[in-house]
Amino acid sequence: MSRQPVTIALLTAAIALMGACGSDNGPNASRSIEMQSGDDQTGAVGEELAPLVVRVLDANDAPEANVEVTWAVVSGGGSIIPTTVLTDGGGLASATFTLGPDAGNQQARASAAEADGSPVSFHATAMAGPATQMMKSGGDGQTGIAGSPLAQPYSAVIRDAFDNPVAGVEVAWAVTSGGGSVSSPTSTSDAAGIARVTHTLGAAAGPQTVTATVEGLTGSPLTFSSNASVGIRLVTTVGVTANYGLHDTFVRDGLAFLCAWNTGILIYDVGNGFKGGSPSNPQFVSSVVTGGGKVHNAWWYHSPLGAKKYLFVGEEGPGSIGGTSSGDIHLVDVSNLSSPVEVGSYHLSGAGTHNFWVDEVNQVLFAAYYNGGVVALDISGSLPANLATRELDRIQPGGAGNTYVWGVMQHQGAVYAMDMVSGFWKLGFSGGSFAIAGGGNNVPERYGSDLWLHGSHAYTGTWGFRAAQGNAVKVWQVGAGAPVLVDSVITELIGTVSDVQVTDDGQLLVFSAENGANAGLHVYSLADPAHPTYLAKYLVSTGLHTATISVIDGKTYVFGARNPSSPALMIFDISSLLP
Amino acid sequence: MAGQATVAGTWVSRVPHGGSLTEVRVVRPMLMGRGSLFGGRLRGVASLDGEGWTIPNGELTVGAWGEGFVDRRHPHTYFHELMVSGLERIGGPEGRVQVSLSAGKGFVAFGSDDPMNRVTFRYPVNHHWSQILERAVLIGGVAAGAVMVEGSLFNGDEPEEPGQWPNMDRFGDSWAARLTLMPVRGLEVAGSYAKVHSPEHREGAGLNDYKVHAMARWDGMAAGHPLYAMVEWARVEEGEGAFVYHTMLAEGAYEIGPTRLYYQLERTERPEEERVLDTKWRTIRPHLDNSTLGTTRWTINTVGAGREIHAEGWPIQVRPFVEASFARATKVGAGVFDPEVWYKGTDFWSVSAGVTLAFGPHALDHRMGRYGVAEQADHPHAGEMEGMHE
Numbered sequence: 001m002s003r004q005p006v007t008i009a010l011l012t013a014a015i016a017l018m019g020a021c022g023s024d025n026g027p028n029a030s031r032s033i034e035m036q037s038g039d040d041q042t043g044a045v046g047e048e049l050a051p052l053v054v055r056v057l058d059a060n061d062a063p064e065a066n067v068e069v070t071w072a073v074v075s076g077g078g079s080i081i082p083t084t085v086l087t088d089g090g091g092l093a094s095a096t097f098t099l100g101p102d103a104g105n106q107q108a109r110a111s112a113a114e115a116d117g118s119p120v121s122f123h124a125t126a127m128a129g130p131a132t133q134m135m136k137s138g139g140d141g142q143t144g145i146a147g148s149p150l151a152q153p154y155s156a157v158i159r160d161a162f163d164n165p166v167a168g169v170e171v172a173w174a175v176t177s178g179g180g181s182v183s184s185p186t187s188t189s190d191a192a193g194i195a196r197v198t199h200t201l202g203a204a205a206g207p208q209t210v211t212a213t214v215e216g217l218t219g220s221p222l223t224f225s226s227n228a229s230v231g232i233r234l235v236t237t238v239g240v241t242a243n244y245g246l247h248d249t250f251v252r253d254g255l256a257f258l259c260a261w262n263t264g265i266l267i268y269d270v271g272n273g274f275k276g277g278s279p280s281n282p283q284f285v286s287s288v289v290t291g292g293g294k295v296h297n298a299w300w301y302h303s304p305l306g307a308k309k310y311l312f313v314g315e316e317g318p319g320s321i322g323g324t325s326s327g328d329i330h331l332v333d334v335s336n337l338s339s340p341v342e343v344g345s346y347h348l349s350g351a352g353t354h355n356f357w358v359d360e361v362n363q364v365l366f367a368a369y370y371n372g373g374v375v376a377l378d379i380s381g382s383l384p385a386n387l388a389t390r391e392l393d394r395i396q397p398g399g400a401g402n403t404y405v406w407g408v409m410q411h412q413g414a415v416y417a418m419d420m421v422s423g424f425w426k427l428g429f430s431g432g433s434f435a436i437a438g439g440g441n442n443v444p445e446r447y448g449s450d451l452w453l454h455g456s457h458a459y460t461g462t463w464g465f466r467a468a469q470g471n472a473v474k475v476w477q478v479g480a481g482a483p484v485l486v487d488s489v490i491t492e493l494i495g496t497v498s499d500v501q502v503t504d505d506g507q508l509l510v511f512s513a514e515n516g517a518n519a520g521l522h523v524y525s526l527a528d529p530a531h532p533t534y535l536a537k538y539l540v541s542t543g544l545h546t547a548t549i550s551v552i553d554g555k556t557y558v559f560g561a562r563n564p565s566s567p568a569l570m571i572f573d574i575s576s577l578l579p
Numbered sequence: 580m581a582g583q584a585t586v587a588g589t590w591v592s593r594v595p596h597g598g599s600l601t602e603v604r605v606v607r608p609m610l611m612g613r614g615s616l617f618g619g620r621l622r623g624v625a626s627l628d629g630e631g632w633t634i635p636n637g638e639l640t641v642g643a644w645g646e647g648f649v650d651r652r653h654p655h656t657y658f659h660e661l662m663v664s665g666l667e668r669i670g671g672p673e674g675r676v677q678v679s680l681s682a683g684k685g686f687v688a689f690g691s692d693d694p695m696n697r698v699t700f701r702y703p704v705n706h707h708w709s710q711i712l713e714r715a716v717l718i719g720g721v722a723a724g725a726v727m728v729e730g731s732l733f734n735g736d737e738p739e740e741p742g743q744w745p746n747m748d749r750f751g752d753s754w755a756a757r758l759t760l761m762p763v764r765g766l767e768v769a770g771s772y773a774k775v776h777s778p779e780h781r782e783g784a785g786l787n788d789y790k791v792h793a794m795a796r797w798d799g800m801a802a803g804h805p806l807y808a809m810v811e812w813a814r815v816e817e818g819e820g821a822f823v824y825h826t827m828l829a830e831g832a833y834e835i836g837p838t839r840l841y842y843q844l845e846r847t848e849r850p851e852e853e854r855v856l857d858t859k860w861r862t863i864r865p866h867l868d869n870s871t872l873g874t875t876r877w878t879i880n881t882v883g884a885g886r887e888i889h890a891e892g893w894p895i896q897v898r899p900f901v902e903a904s905f906a907r908a909t910k911v912g913a914g915v916f917d918p919e920v921w922y923k924g925t926d927f928w929s930v931s932a933g934v935t936l937a938f939g940p941h942a943l944d945h946r947m948g949r950y951g952v953a954e955q956a957d958h959p960h961a962g963e964m965e966g967m968h969e
Binding site: 545 | 869
């Protein structure tokens with residue numbers, strides 16, 4: 001009990017001491033300082049703000065004169081004048097704050113000795129100053145496909161005298177060499193001070209330039225340079241149900257007819273205007289599943305009188321390559337593109353159809369019919385439901401047991417057929433009857449596939465494995481008499497050349513390839529039509545089954561059918577490869 | 580629990596594009612579990628298969644094909660079987676009629692037994708004609724005396740890789756029925772029919788298979804020694820008659836003490852499809868169309884011998900074996916595929932030698948792929964003898 005008074009005394013002393021040492025500006029301060037004006041101002045970097053003002057009060061809250069107030073910049077790199085000043089009779093002290101060079105928040109403070117509330121902080125917002133300079137920000141020095149947009153936009157950054165980005169500045173863009181275009185003649189700098197434009201390269205290979213201009217700025221005009229090379233550009237991809245997938249595409253008048261097996265015919269606007277589609281943005285129009293599905297190929301027939309009513313559709317049924325086949329020709333009325341409907345068919349017992357060619361002037365459909373050879377149908381006028389009544393003639397070029405025709409094409413008055421087994425044939429067709437005109441049994445080491453003819457030459461593909469792999473495109477001289485083999489273009493690491501076509505101007509040979517590391521799209525120059533020279537390829541790991549050329553709005557596109565497991569229509573721009 | 584694995588070397592005298600090939604592989608690494616509850620009225624079976632790890636590129640096997648492999652037998656899926664069956668005897672314990680319902684992933688009640696546990700090491704060419712395996716399947720069975728009827732509903736798609744499960748969106752698009760007669764003990768005569776929708780195209784765009792199968796099987800004694808014999812015939816029609824394939828197989832095994840002698844004769848037709856360029860052992864998948872390159876018929880004689888080594892008190896069974904096959908491939912009907920061109924010859928020799936290690940009950944003679952009343956017919960006391968009890 002005798003220790004209790006001592007303990008109480010110590011506690012009392014400690015509490016008193018704590019109170020005395022708690023703060024310089026605590027309850028014992030003799031004066032106070034407070035903000036009078038000048039806080040939260042906004043100005044451009046480097047700009048002098050309205051004075052910052054504080055007031056000092058004595059212990060009785062009366063203005064106190066002759067108290068030294070110290071001013072200092074806390075952040076932003078600006079300046080403040082004066083750095084010390086005595087309060088006037090009203091207890092006021094002021095200073096001039098000039099914003100520093102960094103856009104954003106800046107801060108200054110005022111302090112007075114032994115004053116409650118000291119220091120007093122002033123906040124200001126510094127905005128970028130007037131644009132004074134511009135420089136490149138990105139996109140310079142790219143290499144792209146001639147005639148195609150570059151992968152990255154050009155960008156220029158606009159800055160003030162202190163290198164702060166300046167928003168809202170309009171930049172003028174102009175192509176200065178190469179003949180391409182820019183996505184917009186002007187663009188405006190964003191919050192990061194960046195203005196962008198996309199450069200679509202001109203058609204010619206080589207360096208091409210674009211300038212960015214803002215009058216009066218240091219660095220203006222900027223010159224962006226890129227290099228245009230020739231090549232294949234993937235424009236877009238349209239997925240198709242894996243059912244099995246896409247086999248062929250017929251393109252005409254800006255409409256693409258996708259032959260998508262059991263999903264049927266899918267019609268897309270790729271530049272027709274019907275649905276506002278384009279090659280880069282195909283728009284679905286409609287679809288139809290023909291009898292039996294297995295839609296393999298199509299031909300939209302335009303009659304000499306201008307009718308565009310009929311779409312011929314090939315059905316590829318099961319068969320043993322080289323021996324048996326099945327599948328009919330289906331006739332679809334596409335008068336109403338939004339609602340196509342099957343109205344007829346042609347059946348050939350014991351054989352199935354493959355690729356078509358239509359002599360639209362004379363209104364004859366030539367259909368490759370595998371082991372059935374080649375069939376000619378009269379397609380003039382209004383067609384009946386059963387097209388068997390329109391059969392004109394048929395022929396097995398290699399004879400029974402030696403015929404399996406993949407494709408047929410009319411050229412310079414003759415009909416040419418590529419037979420997988422018996423090779424390349426020239427047929428005559430006169431008075432509704434076929435006759436052998438020459439050729440045949442001329443590709444013994446390989447199985448044949450597709451064909452195309454242009455001028456005095458023909459190009460035929462090869463398929464699978466015979467004594468050699470189907471990795472060749474055969475080049476033939478055609479004219480009077482039988483075709484004469486003049487060259488054979490070999491592509492390593494492919495198993496099949498599945499489709500062949502030449503551009504209408506005869507400048508490019510295009511073929512699709514399957515099964516192997518070089519599967520995809522291949523393009524050759526026909527500067528010497530007898531000896532194609534390699535130009536470019538676009539690899540597709542699962543292979544392309546077909547490649548269809550179409551010119552839309554002056555550009556040359558290839559519509560490729562990508563094989564499963566992710567079947568799709570792939571649209572390529574090959575314009576840059578044209579000489 | 581039971582398990583097995585075989586280490587074997589196989590030499591084949593002729594492979595694609597000519598030349599011979601020898602390989603040593605671990606095949607059929609299996610772990611099997613069986614169990615039952617409620618006095619055998621609820622049964623489960625699980626078979627795990629590690630071939631996806633040991634033979635991801637298949638097993639060198641003359642004439643084999645299926646699931647995208649050709650001239651090599653494909654690896655099975657990791658979950659080879661995962662089935663549950665409920666059995667009930669109508670009319671009480673003495674009732675003559677027994678019914679079952681089985682569900683899970685496993686074999687469809689169709690055709691003959693899985694070759695994995697039959698007589699030859701070499702898988703027969705007709706594996707995909709005479710069995711329908713690794714499907715999500717629901718099987719109803721009724722057995723009354725010597726007659727058994729089974730009906731199956733399942734997904735038509737076959738596996739494309741070891742880790743793949745059945746496409747459940749397609750469950751029920753295919754069906755099968757099997758009638759089995761057991762007139763005397765040891766003799767079994769069965770007929771099956773199945774419609775399999777698009778087995779080779781997982782999304783369902785492929786051709787349908789219509790399969791007919793008949794078999795007779797004897798498993799008993801002859802001259803005091805175990806004798807097994809089986810003959811089967813099957814016909815498969817694809818694409819509404821576009822393709823028709825046949826198979827006939829006869830096999831037998833005779834055991835004298837620990838030594839087993841066996842023989843198999845097979846004559847099976849198989850489709851020939853376009854092969855992947857850089858392997859020659861695989862066909863292009865997924866399919867792009869419904870065509871084939873033609874048909875070949877494989878006539879194969881296989882003879883072999885094995886010996887059972889099971890030391891007293893040692894939990895592992897050891898069965899070394901050696902077998903030889905002579906095969907001839909011939910072109911059947913139309914099509915561009917010519918075995919003479921592809922293999923640079925049509926006669927094939929194959930020799931395999933190896934050893935199978937196994938543990939657990941019925942590891943080497945379990946008739947894989949039989950559930951419900953079919954399993955009950957094989958092991959009438961299964962619920963009383965094995966696994967967990969109520």
